[in-house]
Amino acid sequence: MSSEDTARQVRSSAFVVSARKRKLQKISKMAGESTLLLIASFVAVVVLFIFFFVARDAVPFFQIRGFSEFFTSTNWYPADDPPGFGSLAIIYGSLMVTVGSALIAIPMGITAAICLSDVLPFSVRQYVKPIIEMLAAIPSVAFGFFALVILAPLLQNFGGPILMWTWWLIVSPFLLLAIIVVSELLTANIASEKKRKILHATSLGVFGLIALALLFFVGRKLQGIEILTGTNALNVSIILSFMALPTIVSVSEDALQAVGRELREGSYALGATRAETIVKTILPAASSGILAAVILGIMRSLGETMVVWMASGNSSHIPDPWFNYLESVRTLTATIAGDMGEADQVTGSARFHVLFAMGLLLLVISFVSNFISERIIVRQRKVLSGQ
């Protein structure tokens, strides 16, 4: 017998399995796989259950009180007789702190993400990323404590000066840059070198004076503002922006990284500077991913409970005027957290069910925005990979 024959024999005998055993194997494999599937689909079941059980306790509220009061009235007197369940001011409060935090977090988050993905060298990035992860890891109640115990008294006692200094620190570099660029642009087409220099200097001087005046007068006005309560929408917006930032930065950084080298190199090859490459080429290519990041960040602000509960002041009224961030507000999440203790669970009054109605509202908003951002990310991935 040649060695080849032996080998063939060994090989075939190794795979000889009785029909019964094969069947058993097949059944056990099927059973195993379906168990796995069952456990994996547990997540979907949980999502369905969350919708069902929150809705089940929310529906009685709408049956008792109808829809219009909840969405259009600002009379929130759940404990009075007759009670008022108008939640417009509460919904508005949620909207207000979310928008406020987005106004701070979006520009900062996107610029930080650009810096992380395109500006910083890898060795530095290694040390910056943990900072962002730490910011994300700090529990919300710690942020709430900071807002209530440290930031609120600061705002209340030194509100005017704080606003003034923030205004100066943030606006003056931008104004300086704008002045330089505008003077540069205004005088770029003048042929005579001497004339150009004189005009350039005068325009710098004139715009500089205007800017100084603007800085000074608005600063004075801000300094004169007295903040009556430190627990207000501004405080909450600042802290919520801290919390939304890590999400925005990390998701938009992923989007920027996904754009790939070819576009960047093409743009550099055409002579664009780094800023031009980023603004004109990379940002448009990554825009949908960044939009998804922004939606996720905003959802973090909208769904946050502890910070708004501790530091928003919890007064259910629409500020006067409507954009006054220095007044107390009340949000959906804080109302759910704060009123459940007083609501009568056993009899299941409207007061109990209205909180579930608010939960359902939050759930629907988060579901829709999550769905949208997920679609955006999937589409972008397809576009970038498949062209």
Add this chain to the structure above:
Amino acid sequence: MNLGTRKLLDRAFTALGLGSIAVMAMMLLVVLVPIVSKGFSAIVFKSTVEHRKMVFNEFHRGNRSALEKEIAASDAARRNVYDMLSRFESELMLMNEDKQQEYTEKYDQVKSALRGLLGPLPGDSEPALTRLTYGQNRWEKAEEKLQELLYEKKWDYSNPDVVAKEYFVSRSAGFEGTSLARLFPYVEKNIDRMLLPEWTFYWGFITDSSVDSHIFGGIWPEIQGTLFLAIGAMLFAFPLGVIAAIYFTEYAREGFFNSLLRSANSTLAGVPSIVFGLFGLAFFINTLKVSESKSVLAGSLTLAIMILPTIIRAAEEAILAVPKTYREASLGLGSTKWNTIVTVILPAALPGILTGGVISLGRAAGETAPIIFTAAVSVGSAIGLADVFTSPTPALSWNIYNLASEHEAAAEIRHVQYGMVLSLISIVLLLNLSAVILRARISKKLKG
């Protein structure tokens, strides 16, 4: 635009990005520095003799003879104060009615300020609350109370246009000409002989239970509750999450059902935390009735659902990061798919899976909103392991909220609140740090 301007804009753009990152780092510092520095003052502080009395009486720690010596010394200094009080009282009896009335009110204020500083005065009836049976146990608080004794705070309402301003009036001036006037300089001069301040390292802050709702004592019940809740959540979520991740990475075929499951996962990740609390209340407590009312079990289940998507995602990434060659080698040796997963892929992915688990553990420990309706109570002692199915527990995250905004003496116990925040942040950040180290070691190992 000329080249100079373009370069300037480019530099400005870079500066903008660096600026935002600097602001983020500053934010982290601004939040962490006061919390860390003041949090440590809950453990390391100048304690008075009252603190040592409290530790001895409530927790039976300390040297009895040394303590008795200290008490004797401080009592000797205090006796003069009490003598002055009784002398003034007999003086008060001899005054006419108008004067008596005038002084009685002021005298009562002095007495209550003294009680706040030194504890009950001789002749007082036994106080009902523990906080009234001891004087100030922290030196910086004692100094505040001393100011309250020496100066009376008044509000100036003379100008109706502005918010009333506070101003201080010396109390001793109010007792000019009586024997009590001597009390104030005496107390000011001898306060450290009466309270005997001394730097203390109070490790009991972590391990003691609280006395009289956190006016004294430590935070062990909260720490234990947090650990129970977080570990309980992991017990449910970790196996489920890892198995689901195995299904998603190894068995799932592309298709409608699979993408549905994935959307469900990201939907779950986006649900606001307070809605998890509502769900836990409506489902685990009101429908399934896992317990009569709030319990550690219900809270753990709610937290488990909340951290499930994070665990699934981390486990998926870890499994996908296992090199393909491992899998091919195992299959090539003739082992079955399941065998390959259990003996080759999971061990290789284990560090990554654990990293995700550790981060989720931190998240479960830090979260407040889901446990408000399902597990947390404001006051309570540490529960035993057998009680987790039936009884609720205090937890760090919830009690930080409760002490900071609902406690009747919130401003008096800021140090306890800071200490709690520091403990919670330490637990969470230490878990995250260990995850970072774990991840660094894995990437080193994978690089070879």
